Amino acid sequence: MDPKLGRMASSLLALLLLLEGGMFSASPPAGLERVFRHIELQQDAFVQTLKEWVAIESDSVQPTPRFRQELFRMMAVAADELRRLGASVDSVDMGSQQLPDGQSLPIPPIILAELGNDLKKPTVCFYGHLDVQPAAWGDGWLTDPYTLTEVDGKLYGRGATDNKGPVLAWINAVSTFQALEQDLPVNIKFILEGMEEAGSIALEELVQKEKDRFFSGVDYIVISDNLWVSRKRPAVTYGTRGNSYFTVEVKCRDQDFHSGTFGGILNEPMADLVALLGSLVDSSGRILIPGIYDHVASLTEEEKNMYKSIDLDLEEYRNSSQVKKFLFDTKEEILMHLWRFPSLSIHGIEGAFDEPGAKTVIPGRVTGKFSIRLVPHMNASVVEKQVKHHLEDVFSKRNSSNQMAVSMVLGLPPWIANINDSQYLAAKRAIRTVFGTDPDMIRDGSTIPVARIFQEIIGKSVMMLPLGAVDDGEHSQNEKINRWNYIEGSKLFAAFFLEIAKLHE
Template sequence: MATPSQFLKFVDDNADKFIKRLGEAVAIPSVSGDGKYRPEVFGMSAWLDGQLQSLGVTTKLVDLGKHVMDDQELPLPPAILGRIGDDPKKKTVLIYGHYDVQPAQKSDGWDTEPFTLVVDEKTGKLIGRGSTDDKGPILGWLNVLEAHKTLGLELPVNLRFCFEGMEENGSEGLDDLIKTEVTKGKESWFDGVDCVCISDNYWLNSRTPCLTYGLRGLVYFKLTISGPARDLHSGVFGRMVHEPMTDLITIMGKLVTPDGTILVPGVEDMVPSAQDDEIAIYEKLDYSVKDVEEAVGAPITLSQDKVSVIMGRMRLPSLSLHGIEGAFYGPGAKTVIPASVSGKFSIRIVPPQTPEAIEPLVKKYVEQEFAKLNSKNKLKIENLHDGRPWLADHRHWNYEAAIRATEAVYKRSPDLTREGGSIPVTLTFAESLGVNVLLLPMGRGDDGAHSTNEKIDRSNFIEGSKLLGTYLYEVGAIKA
């Protein structure tokens, strides 16, 4: 079943109307990480629920309970479950998105009011908080629904929706909801789902569409060394006592080399080398050392070799030293010997690494290195949080459909990427439903999702809406 040309034309003809609706969504400051905006997050859930219902989707708002944030008990915004279509002859696609956004204030450095969608006619940018993360993609689905409803077209698949309002603040309550929902069998809103599609990440660059089939996991450590009962003056006690900072820096200096190699024994060995077919994917990517240099604003890549730089992010573990809690951090010169200092570092992990395998290696190594110091200070190492990596089969029909859709809409093959960060819900869907999950981004790599002046390009929003619809037709057509 080819994508009907009326659908594509409808999207073009209604572009301005769709952008206006995006403006309505952006105007609701649904910031989940700041308690005072919580009513707005609820407002956003009502708005979205209303849109879905008016487009023929049956919905259910699921109360996720309460949580405590900044010493305040707050109600969690509801998850919105939705269903449209129940044809046993069609595939069923589950769509995920989040209707909450990152905090934003004009004073952060925005050129325009963050919660007013500004259409820059010259550049084609649609600027506003949430435009690309993740209201644009959610509204892309609404655009697809509206086209079909208005044109009286039948959807090529059954659709299920799961939208949440806490993604930017740890997705609280969502994992439990998904895990509970899948146990309900025929009663489950996820019953019969054949694949999942998540549109909540970005192209590698600003030129080439991509599909994403992998995410790194993470283990975040807090390494605390304590000694004196209180901060000491270095004039009085320097070279009399074991200084916690000296111990901590010595150990932190043994975790990773300046070229990125992780020194914790066993961590690097766990990862198999890339095979030729995988390397071929990296070679084909529309991503250069120069792109990285531009993104970071300095020529500081670990290598000049494109594939090696890309593999560093996509298929190798990384260890970053984030900072130290408890030490002197202000400007100026303070001659303190801090009494207790905590180094923060994290390891991004890739399959087959798991937090369960990595954590004991790190703890053992840190404890061994500390023992070598013969220090009388005390060491404590904690895992602050972790998440498993995710890797999908990019030869699955779900990906094949997305590749065909991209080629149809953008007239080019998508990049096949793995991302260096994590989107935890991806893993939850993959593991709970046991189906293939596809990350199908709408925005570009320079959208500035969590930054000032967040934008989505008009063409990404409009062509992206066509892409989502076309993807559904390709899923409907493909032989599973």
């Protein structure tokens, strides 16, 4: 599609949204009008830069030298871009990564960049990542995943929304102030990594190390690495669930048995394990481990009301999820069970017969795996004790001669922010200015460790301010960011700079 048509569609959509919202946004504050116009006028250049970044195959998941080389190139290109903004840029060497096969691959540097050092201004640190999930044209992509392609106002390409687009939107906002020779209302720091999709190896270590240096003056941390829950309504994310991952091993002996030769005289480990796993959760999704709900934050009226206003089309959500029926019928219940209540999922069993066909084996040693998503104010080590106590109780009642061993292999606490922090108020105001509507105040049911890492180590307010729409398809084929989201998102960040500067004063 002609980019001009794309722009028109984008503007039209913005207008429709405003009409639909039943209100017109107030005209932007004086300084912002110029900023917004500049962003509109520069949008093709901004899309062009995104195209150049998407063209770099910075896949961190497939550990090959070629992709690793692309990752290094990506980090170098980003460092150059930040230097052009006038930032001082430090590309921190993170050493190398030992792979399970013995191979060693270098870890791409983490970029620490600083722009501005005015003690009267607040300092906002932006976290983003420049690595992407794997993508190949053969996998169901309708366009080449590494060639940003615009169709009907949608910019298709791997990394377009996760997370190159939002990183560039932040850069666009900064560069606009500079292009207009307008005073940047905040000091900016950047921390950009290249291993997020591979588990953010080395990130926490660096944050810890830089706590009292790079992060010392930071007032706010903004992450823009998730999505709205709506196609059109912006969102601010103030919490994620944590996760405690358990293994429970039941062992009779190391080798398997033949079910003809031994079936009938053994405490079979699979029978024990199935009973243990079956004791964890009932068919309504309620966790049966005693005490597990004791520390779950009680629901306030204020919180309850927030779910009501969230823009989630339940029917569309159900259809796009390809699920016949959810456990709950209302939007509010569904959101609460995804965000503010714990859930328990059984992932599978290691050591049993898992292939096609009909093997008559009695597995000798099996390991069940399940995890509990943690919510405020659950504590992973309390949960660990509750789970162990419960499973030991169930197992002892079976009187089995097998051995059982329970381990918590991962215990990531939930993250929750105070939505009355200045930056949340600033983001809301900025959203109202740019989009003419209040945002959905949302959480994420999954665990995003960076938010918690920053909050725990640096001890400052962390906010997730997503730009992408619910249907952007991060991680899947045909990932995209709407041109509208990308450009309005750049405006949003610019407006946010002004609002946070005002509120911080």
